[in-house]
Amino acid sequence: MTHTRHDWTQREILEIYNKPLMELLYEAATVHRIFHDPNTVQVSTLLSIKTGGCPEDCGYCPQAARYHTDIEGNDLMSVSQVKAQAMRAKASGSSRVCMGAAWRNVKDGPEFDQVLEMVRTINKLDMEVCCTLGMVTENQAKRLAEAGLYAYNHNLDTSEEYYKEVISTRGYEDRLQTIENVRKTNVTVCSGGIIGMGESAKDRAGMLVALSTLDPQPESVPINALVAVEGTPLEEEKPVEIWEMIRMVATTRIVMPKTQVRLSAGRTNMSREGQALCFFAGANSIFAGDKLLTTPNPDVNEDMAMFKSLGLNPQKAFVKAPQPETVEATASKYHALGEKPKWTRPEHKIERNETAKQVAKAELKK
Numbered sequence: 001m002t003h004t005r006h007d008w009t010q011r012e013i014l015e016i017y018n019k020p021l022m023e024l025l026y027e028a029a030t031v032h033r034i035f036h037d038p039n040t041v042q043v044s045t046l047l048s049i050k051t052g053g054c055p056e057d058c059g060y061c062p063q064a065a066r067y068h069t070d071i072e073g074n075d076l077m078s079v080s081q082v083k084a085q086a087m088r089a090k091a092s093g094s095s096r097v098c099m100g101a102a103w104r105n106v107k108d109g110p111e112f113d114q115v116l117e118m119v120r121t122i123n124k125l126d127m128e129v130c131c132t133l134g135m136v137t138e139n140q141a142k143r144l145a146e147a148g149l150y151a152y153n154h155n156l157d158t159s160e161e162y163y164k165e166v167i168s169t170r171g172y173e174d175r176l177q178t179i180e181n182v183r184k185t186n187v188t189v190c191s192g193g194i195i196g197m198g199e200s201a202k203d204r205a206g207m208l209v210a211l212s213t214l215d216p217q218p219e220s221v222p223i224n225a226l227v228a229v230e231g232t233p234l235e236e237e238k239p240v241e242i243w244e245m246i247r248m249v250a251t252t253r254i255v256m257p258k259t260q261v262r263l264s265a266g267r268t269n270m271s272r273e274g275q276a277l278c279f280f281a282g283a284n285s286i287f288a289g290d291k292l293l294t295t296p297n298p299d300v301n302e303d304m305a306m307f308k309s310l311g312l313n314p315q316k317a318f319v320k321a322p323q324p325e326t327v328e329a330t331a332s333k334y335h336a337l338g339e340k341p342k343w344t345r346p347e348h349k350i351e352r353n354e355t356a357k358q359v360a361k362a363e364l365k366k
Contacts, residue, residue: 008212008255013205017251021243025281028250032282035257041307042260042285042315044096044130045089049118050076050111054102056169058157060197062229076101076111082118086125092300094288095317097122098130098153098190104170105135112140116147123148128317130190135174138181145185150318151220152182153190159206162199166234179214188219192262195248196226196240204248212255220285221259223248225266240266242274246281253282260285272306279312 016024032038051074054061086097099118106112115133122129131144132153144152157163160172175191182189193207211218225245228237245266252261263283267275275286288300307314 004217004256004258006213006215006217008209010202010205010209013208013212013251013255014202016254017201017205017247021247024247024250025277028253028281031254031257032280032284036282036284037315038280039312040284040315040319041279041312042096042319043092043094043288043303044098044128044262044285045086045092045094046098046100046287047077047082047085048074048102049082049099049115050074050101050103055104056167058167058169060166060194060226060229060232060234062232076114079114079117079121083121083125086122086127089288090125090127092288093304093314094127095315096128096130096150096285098132098151098287100132100153101134103134106133106137106140108140112143116143119144119147119149123150126317132190135170135178136181138184141181141185141187145187149187151188151190152178153220153222154178154182155192155194155222155224156207156210157193158197158199159203160210161206162197162203165199166197176210179218183216189214190220190222190262191218192220192222192224192252192264194224194226194265195244196228196237196266197234198237205251208252208255217256217259219258219260220262221252221256222262222264223252223283224264225269227265227268239269242270242277245270246274246277249278249283250281262286272309275306276310279310284315 016027019027029038082099089097099115101115106115115131119129119131128150129148130151130153131149135154136144136152141152154175156172156175158166163172179189179191191211193204195204211221223245225240226234226237228235228239245263249261249263252259261283262285263275263278264287267286270278286303288303306312
């Protein structure tokens with residue numbers, strides 16, 4: 001069987017990222033089909049339960065209080081408002097609701113108690129509940145788990161080296177500590193990043209090193225394309241090309257084979273064909289709804305029309321990545337990769353390659 005690696009190096013990941021695109025797509029699609037149903041994509045809904053007024057200085061975020069953007073702030077939503085939104089999301093095909101609050105960190109008190117009640121309420125709808133509330137302590141993570149939280153999102157954003165170019169009010173170690181606090185509970189981890197902030201391919205690989213060397217690896221990794229917002233420090237950044245998104249999704253899939261790779265912000269600038277290649281490369285989740293917190297997002301009806309044209313089915317809630325097939329079954333199904341695949345541990349490379357060659361030879365004799 002294939003095994004997840006936790007010893008990826010930046011050089012190895014860069015080699016994968018820079019492969020000829022057709023080779024990269026083939027390898028990523030092969031890995032994807034071993035661990036996931038290629039015709040199933042999870043539809044998630046992201047709700048901004050408290051918008052604006054954040055004290056952080058994240059250069060990409062229009063919710064930072066220090067930037068002059070057109071974002072309208074609002075106080076924490078009520079439990080009944082969130083329930084109504086969640087029910088609409090479920091009726092539209094979403095199996096996961098992620099609630100985001102523009103906080104630097106969670107503070108114990110009435111507002112946090114209200115969020116816990118939101119988690120309990122959505123959990124009763126038989127939907128996955130995710131929260132992104134900023135930094136949490138170990139005790140707060142445990143309380144979220146007790147309320148029924150399924151996942152906690154806390155993105156690393158970029159590599160540790162480039163991070164300080166984007167954010168100064170919170171350190172990289174702070175983010176890793178929050179992930180560690182969540183890991184002490186039964187809540188799954190959702191952590192990814194943003195491309196298009198002026199970083200290099202080396203920085204993108206560095207972010208994937210930080211995520212893939214976590215043990216266990218995050219169950220979800222969102223890949224966002226920067227949506228440059230007027231009034232933020234990154235407002236002049238050019239949109240990333242679709243090929244960069246495809247490469248990032250494919251590389252993430254190879255390096256973290258069991259992870260749910262989430263095609264997140266920036267889809268409004270992607271054609272259906274571009275999104276289809278992202279799904280082929282290993283993306284198996286999207287966010288539906290007219291907004292992702294504060295940035296534009298495709299209409300849910302457009303997404304359902306795309307699903308229909310591509311033959312994709314919305315994934316149900318609480319689906320785990322299946323166990324991989326045996327080396328023999330995989331080789332029989334997909335033939336030789338043409339080289340020793342780097343996405344298995346070294347001791348498995350020769351076994352997989354030799355098995356594939358044997359299958360190929362047997363088929364030639366038929």
